[in-house]
Amino acid sequence: MSQMTNEINYNVHCNDQTGSQLNDEGNGVGMVLKKGPWTAAEDVLLVNYVQKHGEGNWNAVQKYSGLSRCGKSCRLRWANHLRPNLKKGAFTAEEERMIAELHAKMGNKWARMAAHLHGRTDNEIKNYWNTRMKRRQRAGLPLYPPEVLLQAFQERKHGQGTGEISNGDGGHHDFLKKNNYEIHDAIFDSLKENQGILPFLPDLPAISANSFLPNCLGSPPYCNFLPSTLPNHDHFQESTMSFIGSSELNSNEFYPFDRIKDNNSDKISESFGLYSPLDRGASSHGSICYSHSLSNGNSSTSKLISEAAKSELPSLQIPETEFGCWGTSPPPPLNESLDVFIHSPQPPNALDSGSSPLNSGLLDALLYQANTLGCSKNNSSDKSLNSSIATPGDRAESSALNMYETEWEDYADPLSPFGATSILNEHPVVSTNGNSWDDWELFQTFSGNNERLQSVDQVWAPKSGNQSMSLLNLTLPDVLITSDWHELYSDHDSMNQAVMTEASDDISGQ
Template sequence: MSRTTNESEDGMLYKDQIDSPLMDESNGGSGNGGIVLKKGPWTSAEDTILVEYVNRHGEGNWNAVQKHSGLFRCGKSCRLRWANHLRPNLKKGAFTPDEERLIVELHAKMGNKWARMAAHLPGRTDNEIKNYWNTRIKRRQRAGLPLYPPEVCLQALQESQQGQSSGGINGADGAHNDSMQANSFEIPDVVFDSLKGNNCVLPYVPELPDISPGGMLMKGLGSSPYCGFMSPTMHRQKRLRESTALFSTSGGSFKNGFPQFDQFQNDTCDKIARTVGFPFPHDPDPTIPLSFGVIQGSHSLSNGNSSASKPTTGAVKPELPSLQYPETDLGSWSTSPPPPLLESVDAFIQSPPLVGTFESDCTSPRNSGLLDALLHEAKTLSSANNHSSEKSSNSSSVTPGDVAESSNLNICETEWEEYRDPISPLGHSATSLFNECTPISASGSSLDEPPPAETFTGCNVESELVDQAWTPDTERETALQLDYTRPDAILASEWFGNSMHESIASLLGDDLAAECKHLASGSPTSNQGLGFSSCPWNTMLPFCEMSAQHP
């Protein structure tokens, strides 16, 4: 597509600039009063000016470009233009198959860390990669294809194994420089191991469009176009309720729930902390089908960009991404049977369950996923607990449990903050892999046996696996057996040995633990009715254990 604008406008704009009275007065920076900085497509004339300037003065000090070159562009725009289009050695044109594969692999490891990914693709810009990825996920989503091809999973697996042998949980930093060479990211490694065990099949759970807990959590319900999926069977009304009021409490509760995560790597901790600490709207109703395995949260969420998704206690961010619905809409779901679904959502719901519906999760550009989802789920549980308490007591809006949990979570968040590792891809990686390479088969079930669309069998299996005490001796073997759909299993393999139920009980209370167990058991009824709700539980277990075992 040609961005012929430059050519078409060539000269013209340049001329305008030259002739412009402002040109001579353009000394001011982008904020200079009186000078209106140009926006929109760059012309070749502008490019020329910028190139000349950079050749003369070098990169950096972009605001000076506007001041000294006469360009009516803010420094930011100049930097972007240079980095994405004018910089030497830029590789233009479509991505090669190798590049595409690499992007997929990198994304599996890094999530939406476009700049970091770009470092692995000489001549490519983060923007290109980002655009490619976003387009790709849309395309594959529509096609019902897995976001991460099996071969990529396998390769990543192999690489991860190498990295695993040498890397520890904390290898992230070292690894990030050359993640492709030796992946030491813990989570991904584990994931890939799991994938290996499962032959890396069926990346998506055919089932529900995911609610994208992450998206909901970070941006305020269903902000993500890909995350907004909800099971038709879901109780929408419950889903979004209490979000504001509960968020703060719930989020807080989570923090405390995880007193220590010394073993988590930085990034992981960061993501988790963010997620945990984030006042995500949690669903008071545990029956809400969250697609955990499916989660698609978004990398963006966890990954990152904290800018918009920063934990803001107390209130759901009104900020709405392109496809999201207004909160009001969300709220309306409670009353109206058909929620304002996105096209994609509709497609997912309506499309055949087997192949791609799940895609939404997997393909979410913002997968943050797993952690967010976990937290969200935990929150949901705690919220449910609170809710039940409220019903029973019917006396106060805030139950003791709320307060206690809230406090716990806050603490946890604080501590996690200390372990942030911007480099670690865990959050994303885990998410990506979980979401996108989620095998339908559970440990117990064979790959040849596709799971029912309504259920997320992986959850069941995983719960069992987790229950099997993870010991260093058995860890490796178990890892292979783990369903890679379950991040929790992975986490468990690394750090946890106690039963999840106990952990949950300690964290959220016995009743919740019991419920969790129930969900984990994967009774057809619960699964069907709850969608993936069981998955979140399972996923969350490790975290619970963490808190229990790592005070």
């Protein structure tokens, strides 16, 4: 920045309490304190002061160093720019990953996050996160890197592999413990508290997503759609949402938030801090994280959800739900995005079942949706769904991490060939299906096996035009709906259906 050359002097009083205190203590009442960018000379004065007197007692800086800065300003300048061992420059991939994990864990606790990132300041992390968040919001991408999600899977699987069944108390907290991170308990506590309020909050989960994802995503059909390398977990999320939603859209029996706006709706929305008109648009854009962020325009996870009028709900902090057929009620449309999942109260019959995937978050939504499809195909699909863990999924998980690290950001990068922004900008769409170009791009890019998909497509061709169109609306990127892409890739829906069906088959087969 050009602070060294910029000699702006605001010449205003430091109007916080420290400044006023300083005025009394230091150079006298009415001392005019400088604001604005620091000059090199000021830096030298501050450094000299700290070298002589050490850190702390910042209000004395003015007194002993001659700086016309309030103590707080001096402290910030020292902490953020002058103190030794500060690491400057761009964040490394590892740092970015840590930030994401830490943010998933603790929300906007920048200082605490900085404690985990040696040489980085809270301000730096905060700025990074905010800009990154905005960038990803624009791109319609989730805030959290896929490896964080993947880590969740692995943690959950590990727990399950040892006979542990995720439950409401522990299941959601486990996945970051590998790094000594822990999902903010308050998030889940709040959700629990809201169980009596929110009709769609289930008894906390009895089955881990882990039991499903490795199977489904590792299965051959998913190796196509979500290849074993899973090069982009953003896509993983969004694509998941896409093909999940595809299975049910044709039913026209989903339950958008504003359609089931019962007495609890307001409370629900308030609870999640999502009561914003923006959410509709955000939801329509197809990313839960994106939507969450948009809900307040400036995300904050530092608050409890229950009080989070300003809060962002990290995607990872969405509770897992019970995994099962969940009655016979038509599921809500996943294409409404996870925001709707969070927003939407249950349809009445779903409420009767006592649990719902609506609040389950992405993974559980996937679980639910796939299983629902499985139920539709096979009414006896109440088999145990967590009885085994498929090794293909393991492969997918292990191999994915390496690739995500770089490709995730590349994909998120609007300038990237995989970036969504440029495409979306080029093809402004009015979509209500919550899908993005990313889904299709991912599919096209990483499936790498169109032949196989084609064969699957042949097997699971849409049964009706309506279904086909519905599926298309859900599964194709928005751009396809409003452009010639539609024709070009109009069979994508059937592929998705095939994938989804295979997923349910896998589940049922377990």
